[in-house]
Amino acid sequence: MDYPAAVLAHFAAPRHAGELPQGPGAVFSGRAGALAEGVVVSFQLRVLNDSIQALTFRAYGCPYTLAACSLAAEGLQGAPVALLRDFTIGQVADQLQVPPGKRGALLRIEDALRSCWRAWDNSQLSRSSASRSDP
Amino acid sequence: MSEPVYLDYAASTPVDPQVADAMDACLRDPDAMANAAATHWAGRAAAARAQPAREQVAQLIGARAGEIVWTSGATEADNLALVGAARFQQQRGRHIITALTEHPAILESCRSLQAEGFQVSYLSPNGAGLVEPESVAAALREDTVLVSLAHVNNELGVIHDIAAVGAICRTHGALLHVDAAQSAGRESIDVKAQQIDLLSLSAHKMYGPKGIGALFLDAERCRRVSPLLHGGGQERGLRPGTLPVHQVVGMGMAAELARARLASDPPAILALRRRLEAGLLALPDVQLNGSPEQRSCHIVNVRVGGVEGESLRLGLRRFALSSGSACAAESGEPSPVLRSLGIADHLALSSLRISLGRGSTAAEVDALVAAVDATSQRLRALAPA
Numbered sequence: 001m002d003y004p005a006a007v008l009a010h011f012a013a014p015r016h017a018g019e020l021p022q023g024p025g026a027v028f029s030g031r032a033g034a035l036a037e038g039v040v041v042s043f044q045l046r047v048l049n050d051s052i053q054a055l056t057f058r059a060y061g062c063p064y065t066l067a068a069c070s071l072a073a074e075g076l077q078g079a080p081v082a083l084l085r086d087f088t089i090g091q092v093a094d095q096l097q098v099p100p101g102k103r104g105a106l107l108r109i110e111d112a113l114r115s116c117w118r119a120w121d122n123s124q125l126s127r128s129s130a131s132r133s134d135p
Numbered sequence: 136m137s138e139p140v141y142l143d144y145a146a147s148t149p150v151d152p153q154v155a156d157a158m159d160a161c162l163r164d165p166d167a168m169a170n171a172a173a174t175h176w177a178g179r180a181a182a183a184r185a186q187p188a189r190e191q192v193a194q195l196i197g198a199r200a201g202e203i204v205w206t207s208g209a210t211e212a213d214n215l216a217l218v219g220a221a222r223f224q225q226q227r228g229r230h231i232i233t234a235l236t237e238h239p240a241i242l243e244s245c246r247s248l249q250a251e252g253f254q255v256s257y258l259s260p261n262g263a264g265l266v267e268p269e270s271v272a273a274a275l276r277e278d279t280v281l282v283s284l285a286h287v288n289n290e291l292g293v294i295h296d297i298a299a300v301g302a303i304c305r306t307h308g309a310l311l312h313v314d315a316a317q318s319a320g321r322e323s324i325d326v327k328a329q330q331i332d333l334l335s336l337s338a339h340k341m342y343g344p345k346g347i348g349a350l351f352l353d354a355e356r357c358r359r360v361s362p363l364l365h366g367g368g369q370e371r372g373l374r375p376g377t378l379p380v381h382q383v384v385g386m387g388m389a390a391e392l393a394r395a396r397l398a399s400d401p402p403a404i405l406a407l408r409r410r411l412e413a414g415l416l417a418l419p420d421v422q423l424n425g426s427p428e429q430r431s432c433h434i435v436n437v438r439v440g441g442v443e444g445e446s447l448r449l450g451l452r453r454f455a456l457s458s459g460s461a462c463a464a465e466s467g468e469p470s471p472v473l474r475s476l477g478i479a480d481h482l483a484l485s486s487l488r489i490s491l492g493r494g495s496t497a498a499e500v501d502a503l504v505a506a507v508d509a510t511s512q513r514l515r516a517l518a519p520a
Contacts, residue, residue: 003449011449017517031519035481038443042519060518062445077149 003063006098010067015074016056020044023055026123029076029113039065042074043110047081047120064102070093070111084117093130140373140499141454144492145289145317150385151342157388158344171378172369173437185380188387195390196315196334197325198351204370205383208348209316211285211363213240215350215374216333219360220281224310228278234258235475236315238289247285254278254505263474264291268299271491279309286318290472290488291425292434294322301330310357316340316348320393321401321431322496323359332357336390339384342493343389346435347382350374405432405493407500411489414504418511423485424473435489438473439507441515442482450510454503456489 002033003011016095019029025048033040039061055076071092076083089106098106150158161167167184169177189200203401206212221231233245235257245255258266264337271282287294297313304311312333315324320341326334329516334351338344351477352373354502359373366375412435415421420440439447444458469483478486487505 001449014517036479038484040257040483040519056148058519060441060514060515063449065443065447066517081305 005036006071006096007063007067007098009064010070010096012056014066014070016054016068016077017058017073018056020046021054022091023053024048026120028119028123030112030117030119032111032115033061033105034039037105037108038062039105041065041069041107043069043112043116045116045120046080047078050081052076052081056098061105061108062102064093064096064107065105066094066100068106069095069096072113080087081117081120083105084113085121087113087117139451140454140502142454142489142491142495142499142503144495145340145488146343147339148342148492149494150339150344151224151389151392153392154343154385154388156501158381158385160170161384167380170215171380172367172502181380185378185383188390190317191212191387191391191394192336193347193351194335195319195324195394196336196351197327198334199247200368200437202351204350205350205378205386205388206348206350207333207346209238209314209340210240210348211374212335212337212348212350213238213312213314214244214361216358217244217281218239218248218363219308219373220312220333220357221253222251222361223359224280225253228276228280229253230256230276230279231283232256232258232271232274232279233283234260235318236264236266236282236288236291236472237285238259238316241283241285241314241481250444260475262476264288264293264424264472265426265429265431266295268296270301271300272303275303275307279307281310281312283312284316285314285316286313286324287431287434288425288472289317289469290434291436292317292431292490293425294429294431296429297331298329303417304332305330317431317434319390320397321404321433326351326366328500333360333443338386338389341389344382344385347379347386349386359414366499371389380441389412397420401432401491404493404495405499407491407495408432408435410437410446410502411491414501415507418504418508420511421507424476424478433491435491436473436486437489438478438482438486439511440482440485441518442511443481443487446514447485447487447507447510450514451487451503451506454489454506456487456503458486 025046030040044061045055059069165181169181171182193200250340310332318339332353337348469480473483
């Protein structure tokens, strides 16, 4: 199978893969997919003042999935964390010229990022309810 | 990308230079240009040119020249054997036995026979990928007319005990067809001793040209099958069409060379296969698919755990190897052969079929082992825990 040059480049040298670097802020994570589906994606992010200080990924999947995680992770560095709630992978998929048959697996990237957002959002809720219950 | 390495000899082999020379000489020879079915002097000259090839192919499998019918390849030979024999024998019965691990040429022929009302039993292999002779015996029915089993499985490389199956079929009265595309020139074949009634061969799997194959039909047991193609009376009326003399000459030469090298080629390739297996199986989470012992010299099939198959193959892209039958490679589905062994889909998809041949070297084998190690380590490091 021939892959677009951008996919080969991200596959050969994925950006923001692996461990989250040390730094200030709270850490959140999200995961989606299953071995049986052929795709498992997880993200970790560090949030300070509602913005993403750092975001890294780990992935088990086809070259398009790995490249899309890498490109998405690159684009989300420094973004407001609220962006993750409605993040869609379409633009990344277009940029990487992902063929239609391979786009389904990429939805797990959206799911994992949304799961990160949910973890962050839950922390906000518990913080605000904790502050409301303060005397 | 570093230098490309070809490790897919089970899918096709390069044409031996002596074969190419023989074909070239034939194509340039004005005495070989005519239609071999023509009765004039030129036709007889072309037929005479083709005749030794029938003998050469017959000798490779212990048959007689008159028992060889030329086809376009093993796929056509398989179709002619199964569909042709089943249709011809249908007054005796309409039940056929084959295995889930067979090549698509067999399985799809069986499916087309089912559409005609034949019944087919698809036998499951044991955990080692082998169909045991006892399970063939147990599946035989009064109306069984044909059993079809590959000598060497094209994905796993496992070798079936054809002589034992042959004896069982002979006692019962059912015909035995054997797809020998992978075993010809690698394993010794004696159709009479192994009691094989029909046997398919492909030239390009044994360093001959593509586009030519042969079907052996035992003269006493299975002289006739219903032809699939209709036309002139060539090949005893079993396979009409003008004889491609240069192709036939090429297959004959390939068969003669294979026979001459039967004592030297397989042991040399087996030594490389053992080196490859030792290297691969020493890597973390790499396991052999199929029997470790009862296997042909040229095929290794391993599953690599913890990595996704497509990414693994991209990491190994300088090596021409496959994940299953090349004839089913485009589907992206897990190999039905590996599935029939009970291997999980994600592991079937991260399995590699590596096949060695005359041109393979120890350096190539070592390079593949190193590349599988590096790629699998890199992909596992990327994967979530």
